[in-house]
Every structure is written in structure tokens, then in C-alpha cells.
Amino acid sequence: MRMLVALCLLLWTLPAVAQTPASGGGEFVRGAAVLRITALTPEILRVQIAPQGRFPEDASWAIPASVRSRRATVTPRTDGFETAALVVHVDPATLRLTVTDRAGKTIAADAADPLRLEGDAFTLRKALPLGEHYFALGDKTGPFDRRGASYVNWNTDAFGYEGTTDPIYKSIPFALSVGGAGGAYGLFLDNTRRSWFDFGHREEGVLAIGAPAGPIDYYLIAGPTPAEVVRRYTDLTGKAPLPPRWALGYQQSRYSYMSDAEVRDIAGKARESGIPLDVIWLDIDFQDRNRPFTTNAAAYPDLKRLAADLRSTGIRLVAITDLHIAAAPDQGYAPYDSGKAGGHFLTNPDGSLYVAPVWPGPAVFPDFTRAATRAWWGGLYKGLADGIAGFWNDMNEPAIFETPSKTMPLDIVHRIDSDDFAPRSASHAEIHNVYGMENARATHDGLLKLQPDARPFVMTRAAYAGAQRYAVTWTGDNSSSPEHLRLSVQQLLNLGLSGMAWSGADVGGFVGGASPELLTRWVAIGAFTPIFRVHVTKDGPRTEPWADSPEHLAIRRKFIEARYRLLPYLYAVAEETARAGDPVMRPVWYDYPSQLAPACDQSMSFTLGRDLLVAAPPRYETGRAYDVCLPSAGWYDYWSGLPVAEKHKEMPALDRLPVYVRPGTILPRQPLARSTAEVPQGPLELHVYPGPDCHGALYWDDGASLHGATLRQEITCTVTPQGLTLDFGKRAGAYRPWWKEIAVTIHGWDGDGRVKGIRTTRDVSARTLSFTLKDQPGAKRIEIVR
Ligand code: MIG
Secondary structure: OOOOOOOOHHHHHOOOOEOOHHHOEEEEEEOOEEEEEEEEEOOEEEEEEEOOOOOOOOOOOOOOHHHHOOOOOOEEEOOEEEOOOEEEEEEOOOOEEEEEEOOOOEEEEEEEEEEEEEOOEEEEEEEOOOOOEEEEOOOOOOOOOOOOOEEEOOOOOOOOOOOOOOOOOEEOOEEEEEOOOOOOEEEEEOOOOOOEEEEOOOOOOEEEEEEOOOOEEEEEEEOOOHHHHHHHHHHHHOOOOOOOHHHHOEEEOOOOOOOHHHHHHHHHHHHHOOOOOOEEEEOHHHOOOOOOOOOOOOOOOOHHHHHHHHHOOOOEEEEEOOOOEEOOOOOOOHHHHHHHHOOOEOEOOOOOEOOEEEOOEEEEOEOOOEHHHHHHHHHOOOOHHHHOOEEEEOOOOOOOOOOOOOOOOOOOEEEEEOOOOOOEEEEHHHHHHHHHHHHHHHHHHHHHHHOOOEOOOEEEOOEEOOHHHOOEEEOOOOEOOHHHHHHHHHHHHHHHHOOOOOEEOOEOOOEOOOOHHHHHHHHHHHOOOOOEEEOOOOOOOOOOOOOOOHHHHHHHHHHHHHHHHOHHHHHHHHHHHHHHOOOOEEOHHHHOHHHHOOOOOOOOEEEEOOOEEEEOOOOHHHOOOEEEEOOOOOOEEOOOOOEOOOEEEEOOOOOOOOEEEOOOEEEEEOOOOOOOOOOOOOOEEEEEEOOOOEEEEEEEEOOOEOOOOEEEEEEEEEEOOOEEEEEEOOOEOOOOOOOOEEEEEEOOOOOOOEEOOEOOEEEOOOOEEEEEEEOOOOOEEEEEEO
């Protein structure tokens, strides 16, 4: 622990005192209250308040101790301190905090009366200036911009949620402010209780955040760009790691595929109808009486064999493993017996086992905040993990049946014995919001222990800040409607801004089941979202791509195929996300700041990586043409490869989803394959769209291992008076890729096009120039003369 200067009460009316540079911040006292501000980095401040002068234990489920202990150098000022990026002002009379950049522009400022207390509850009040817009907060519903709304963080099984239902499945108490005078900033309240964020809903001009108890402990993360804030938020809470490559493929699910025969039939139909497919999901009916870690032997007589047979055709199985363990003593049900023997289940305040109804009937619940319980849980995957490629942690809010609260009583006793927490018991009120994340963590860590060099694949429904380290996610039980298709785009964007780069919505909608048109529209958009999975409720219609007419199948196939052709681009984005923390799917303004105030409705527009922009119709149901406004002139239509006007109209046609490419993109693609496991036949494609800042990246590896060889290469291009120069950087890493040749296509090309020693082909109407090179592992310049 660093030394902090304790100031006596006498000092409270004097200017507050900043600490020495080495301490990385300052402590400010007023009466009994202490405000502690610590600069973890020049741009990240941790703010803790102890109203009675005693800080709670310094521990966190979201931010590891090694990160919390970072310190930036600070310089004291009379009213605070400064870092290399920020100036921290504290008003000694009120402890009001104002953070500016070094030019004096306000990034975030407290409102008058910055802290209100009521028993254990607290409210922090900050200014909500005109012109600021608020995002993130996980999968919450409502409008994309959270300004004017109010939200509660409480993980909730929200079956059939509506466009304004709150709370739903996740609690990520992180808000991103964009558009303010000092640039974007983030606010992360590291408090696991039922916290809330109010963006000027209750009180005009006031951003209020609070919780009923728990630490007053938040992080103020400066940008100035939104991307810098999100990256820094993931410096704190962790980056979403590179998933296994198959997770980027098309995934087919239904509640439930009822038998071995049905699963084989789905795999066969996918092949017959030419639908590339990587994953089939097993929902609860694959189990014996809904008991996690069992198999219904009548329906699935040989799961390993099924998995192996599918695997030989490039398809993997992901299976559900809910956390509620059937309370089935003396029945030879190992998860119950071993969990009971090890003391791994939650208890009532009187020490008796907490038993409540969920899918298996009476169930017990693992105490995931104990490291020992997580290790026990992880061990349950032994055996299953040999054949099943990934696991699905549903119901981990946790959901409980037959109770109005939909979850367990707040006085259920958890034991904390983990990380840098002091071992102690804790109420469910404290643990509720982290329970699902610790469930996913236990699964992730367990899989890693069983297969130390394989990237674990876990999908979780509930989450707290930092869940991206352990699992991908989806938006739960959405509905089959155009409104929910729109809502899903908002949710996935906000999840990405909340660190959860890998998310999907049930394509087609879960509740109700999609009409053929809705499913086709949703598949088209879903093909450009991070996790691409069709899923539907039990009594819903069939929603496999081939379920409707040949016309619908053909359109759906076209979009699924487009996804597979883009795999080299998508995989390079994925790898960059794992390092930098950028979302995979982003609001247009993430990379193009002018688009915070776009010239037309961009509610259904987003980018996939920086270079592809999807402009879906804001309301396809109207059947009317809509405006597309691109971030600048010079963009290209992805499908035709032709340049398009910066502002133009599109019709919401069923078979067209407008997708555009940034001028300056070198887009890697591959020949069509029927799964990510299939080795593409033919050259790697490089599509060059000339423009400013022209570059592309290649990243490849075996797609599955954590510590294997990799391949990384940068390619740039420059428009010259004579034509175009293409520069291959030297390849890094020892991985040997599948391609032997590279097929280059230059778009928007009007000249002749000669490349020394290489035959080129011009297509005048497509305005392309094409040529094939042998693979280019070394640095190499290709001059193309007009
Ligand atoms: O009470 O496992 O959100 O995707 O199909 C419903 C059955 C439990 C909820 C999940 C949904 C899944 C369903 N589950």
C-alpha cells in the first residue's frame, strides 16, 4: 500500500493538498469525508470516496490488482494535480471535481452537490452538458444514445423483453460520453450492487449515478477520441481474446434440436442447400431431464460419435451447460454429489442448502465467487470437452422459476475466496451482478485447464464489466419483429463499446419466430455482426435458412457466403480487437467522428472493423427509398466494387444490403469454403480500393491454438502520378498460410494497367484491373502503371 498523507480536520477549509508525484494522485479531505484520486495512467483516474474516512477493501471483480496498482507520475497544483494528459481540480470547500485537458477544456465536471448520501446509498452527480451523448452500458434496450434516459444495473432473465425493458441480462456500469468540449470520456462505476445511471432523466443537466450500497469507486477515462476511451476501458477490464476461428462462421441453433438424427439432418440439409456452416448448437433437450452435464441417451446415444462425424465435415457442436445443478442426492448424479461433498453450493442465511426451481426442478447453485468452486465447476467439463467444441452458459443472472423477482433472495450467502479479496461471506445483493461472469470465468478457466493450448469458446448471457475476458455473449430472448432487428443493432453496438466485442442477437428473433422476410433481412444483417447465430424458441417455426422458399434460401445463402469470403478480413479485425480492445462492430462515428451528427438517419448503419460500412434500411417495412450518407467522398460499393456518391438513395430491397468500402482499403478475402475448417481452393484475394491512408492487414494462424505460430503482414498502397504502388511489408511470424498465390483486384481503375513481368486483365465496365502474384512473404513493391 502506498502511503497517503492523512489530513487533519482543521485543513478542510484550506486548499486541498495534492500529494507528491510518486504517490500517483492526491487525497482531499472535507470534514470526515476523504476523496482519493489516483492516476493509473496519464488518462485514467480512479476516484474513491470514503464519506466517513474509511475506504472499503481494495478489491475488484472487474479490474485485476496488477492493473489497479499502476501509477502515473503526477505534479501537484494548488487545487489538485496534473498528469501528462489531464488537470485535476478539486474545490476544497465542496470537494467538487473537475477534470480538464491540459489546454483547459473540460472533460468531466461534478455538478453542484456532487455526492449525496442516504444510509449506505450514494448518488454521484456530474454535469451533463448540452451536446454530449452517452453510450455503452452493455445490452440495455432503449434508444442507442442514452441521453435523457435512466437505467438500472441488475442482471435479469428478461424473456420477451420489449424495446424499453430495463434491466435485462447484463450489468456493465460503464458509460461512454461522446461530443463533449474536452472530447470523449468514460465513466466506470466499479460497484456490483444494483447501481443506476441517469442521463438527465430525473434532473435536467445532471448525470447522476448511484448504488444502494458498496464502494464509491469509479474510473474516469479520458480520450479524447471514443476509440481511445474504449481501448483504455479494456486496458482496465481486459480485452476480448481472439476466438477460435470457427466462431466466426455461420452458427445454426434452435431450442432444441431434439435428437442425434435431427442434428445430422440439419448438417445434411446445410450441405444440400449450399449453406456454409460451422456450428450446430445443442440446447437443453440434449440433456437427461434438463440436468446439466448429462446426456439424454435415448435421443443422443453417442454424443462423441456425433461430434466426431460432424467434425469430419467441418461442423462443430456447442452445448448448453446451465449452472443450476439438479438437487438430486443419492441418484448417482455426479455434479450434485461432488458439489455437495466439496461444499460448493450456496446456502440460506441459516446455513442450509439453498434449493430453488429451474429447468431440472429443484436445483442448487454453485458458489462461483470461490476459486475452489470455480475449479470444481471447470472440472465438470472433463469428458464433454473431448467432443464438444464450446459451451453455452445460459440462465446465469441467475434465473429462478416461480418467484416474482426471477432470481434468488438477496440474503442468500455467497462466500468470497478469490483474487485479492479478503475471504468473507457476502450477500446475494452484492454478488448478483457478478455471478454470471464468475460462472463464465469458471467455464473458461476449466476448459483452459483441460486443454491448455486451445482457445476456449464460452457464451454467457449474464455479464458484469470484464466478462469479455471469458466469454462471448448474445442478447437473450429477443423477439421476431422489425423493431427487434433494429434494437439488436443498437444492443450489439453498445455491447462493443462496453468491451464485449463478440456478441450476437438471435438472428430471426427468439420469441415468436421470424416470417420468411424478417429472417432473410436478419440473416443479411447478421452476416455482418460479430457472432452470427440463428436461434428460435421451442414452439417457433423452423428458421433454418432452407426452411422457406428457394428464393429466400438463395438470398440467405448469398449473405452467408459473403461472410465466409470475408473471413481473412474478419480474422484480421478479430486479432486487432484482441490486442487493442476495439469493438468488431462499431458505430460509424467510432472511426469517423464527423458521423456523430450524420446528414441522414444512420440508426441501422455500422462498421465492421474500420473499412466496411453496412447501411441497412432504417425501416425496411415502409418499402420506401432511404438516404445513405457516407463519411466522405470516394467510398466504394462492396458488391459491385464501383465508386459511389457520398450521399445517395437506396431501396430496401430484400436481396440487397448496402455495404461500402472505405477508400484506402486493401481488403483480404478468400475463395468460398463450406466451413472455416475447409482449406480454401485458390488464391488469397486482395481487393484494393485506392484512396488516402491506403492499407490492409493480414493475420492468420491455425485458428484454434493459443500459443501456435502466427502470420502478420501489412500492405499499403499509394496513388502515384503514373498509377499505383502496392507495397507488401515483410511478413512477421512463422505460420505458413494456405494460399500459394495472391489475386489482386484494383477497383475504380480507369487506365491501361501494366505491371512489369505480370499479365494484367482489365474489366472496363467493372473498372477493375486484376493480376495474380505468387505469395509475397517478403517486402516487395509492385508498380502499376496506368
Ligand atoms: O428458460 O435453454 O435465452 O436462448 O433457448 C429459457 C432454453 C432458457 C433461455 C435462452 C434461450 C434458450 C432457452 N433458455
